Amino acid sequence: MARLVQGPTVYTPDEWHQSNNLNYDKAEQTRIMSEIIRDESTRLCNETGMTTQKTQKSVNKKFEQRLNDINFWNAELDKQFKDTESEIGKMLEYKQRLEVALDATQLPLAISQLCISNREDRCSIDVVHDDVEIQLLKEVEVICGVQAVLKRTLEQAVEQIRLLRSANYYLNKDITDKFSALKIDGECSSLSNSCYKKKYVPNAKITPNSVTPEEWEAFSNKNILKVESERNSSITSRSMIDEILQETHSDQQKQCNAVNLAFSKRINETEKAKSKLEEHLSKVDEEINNMEKNIRSLNVAISDKKAPMQVSQTRLDTRTNRPNIELCCDLVQYKLIDEVGEISCDINRLKKVVRESENALKALVRQKLKLEEDITVKNKTLSIDRDENVVIRMDIAHESY
Numbered sequence: 001m002a003r004l005v006q007g008p009t010v011y012t013p014d015e016w017h018q019s020n021n022l023n024y025d026k027a028e029q030t031r032i033m034s035e036i037i038r039d040e041s042t043r044l045c046n047e048t049g050m051t052t053q054k055t056q057k058s059v060n061k062k063f064e065q066r067l068n069d070i071n072f073w074n075a076e077l078d079k080q081f082k083d084t085e086s087e088i089g090k091m092l093e094y095k096q097r098l099e100v101a102l103d104a105t106q107l108p109l110a111i112s113q114l115c116i117s118n119r120e121d122r123c124s125i126d127v128v129h130d131d132v133e134i135q136l137l138k139e140v141e142v143i144c145g146v147q148a149v150l151k152r153t154l155e156q157a158v159e160q161i162r163l164l165r166s167a168n169y170y171l172n173k174d175i176t177d178k179f180s181a182l183k184i185d186g187e188c189s190s191l192s193n194s195c196y197k198k199k200y201v202p203n204a205k206i207t208p209n210s211v212t213p214e215e216w217e218a219f220s221n222k223n224i225l226k227v228e229s230e231r232n233s234s235i236t237s238r239s240m241i242d243e244i245l246q247e248t249h250s251d252q253q254k255q256c257n258a259v260n261l262a263f264s265k266r267i268n269e270t271e272k273a274k275s276k277l278e279e280h281l282s283k284v285d286e287e288i289n290n291m292e293k294n295i296r297s298l299n300v301a302i303s304d305k306k307a308p309m310q311v312s313q314t315r316l317d318t319r320t321n322r323p324n325i326e327l328c329c330d331l332v333q334y335k336l337i338d339e340v341g342e343i344s345c346d347i348n349r350l351k352k353v354v355r356e357s358e359n360a361l362k363a364l365v366r367q368k369l370k371l372e373e374d375i376t377v378k379n380k381t382l383s384i385d386r387d388e389n390v391v392i393r394m395d396i397a398h399e400s401y
Helices: 013-104 106-119 131-190 213-304 306-319 331-400
Strands: none
Touching (some): 013 106, 013 213, 106 131, 106 213, 106 331, 213 306, 306 331
16 A cells, blocks of 8 residues: 655645635734724823813913912012011101100109209208198109009010011011012923923922912912001000000100199299298398387486486485484475386386397397398208209200190
């Protein structure tokens, strides 16, 4: 039997035609599928291109709106910042006015205390708790009260300046942040498809600490409301400071005038009292001279009675030598006795008047010394009140008030 040699597989003609037809169909299907994919690709490219272009245009529009929003709030914040800086400057001026006003109270207070101290040197009857002293003590009280008010107001002004600066600090911080955001979003807005700065950033996402646009606006609005509130408080404070400065100046001036008026009245009273004392002293001096003359006249009158007394007594004594019956108690004798008694009585009366006159002279001298002492006291009081205190107050009046 013959052996079959094994070689390549042998197909029938039908199988050959069938295989060719199958390849034709497969190629046609593949080509059709490819055409479909190409058509879909072209459509998808066009669609995605248009979508990307539309989306990018929308994003650019949003950037433009965002930049407008930031610019708007930045302008508002900047205006508020400048207004607040201006208000801080005004408050600093008012603070300085308060400091000047407070410093200006030191000299009047020192002068008032010096006047009180000077008046302690008054002596004797002039150490009086008079209206001048009452008004001086009240002036010290008024000035101390004014100082307390000014110090408290100054502390409030300093605190208000601190609050303004604090509000403006956060306002400036917000402005700085918006300036940075404006710069960043400006750069983002300027990016284009042909820009060389573009790059891939995988996993781009919204950061966890992001806020909503509403929260973003509310934050800046809160800063503006805060700084506006502090400015309004500052304006109210400045108005209050104006009133306080005016009232304290008025109170000090009013009390200063009251003290000056009290000094004027007291000095006038003292000058009148001194004038009357000097008038009385002049009269007492004149009366002392008259009384001394009177005493001398009385002593002369007493001395003048010596001769008549001697004559009368000599006559009486001589008549005792009449002899015998001639020793008669006649009318002459009675008359001589009456004359001696009369002269003795006159001498006693004159001596009594001399004693009374001498006592009156001593009283006049004592009164003169008292008047001179009182005039000296008045001179010292006038020296203290008129020549020291009033002069000091007049010299510093333009500096104090």
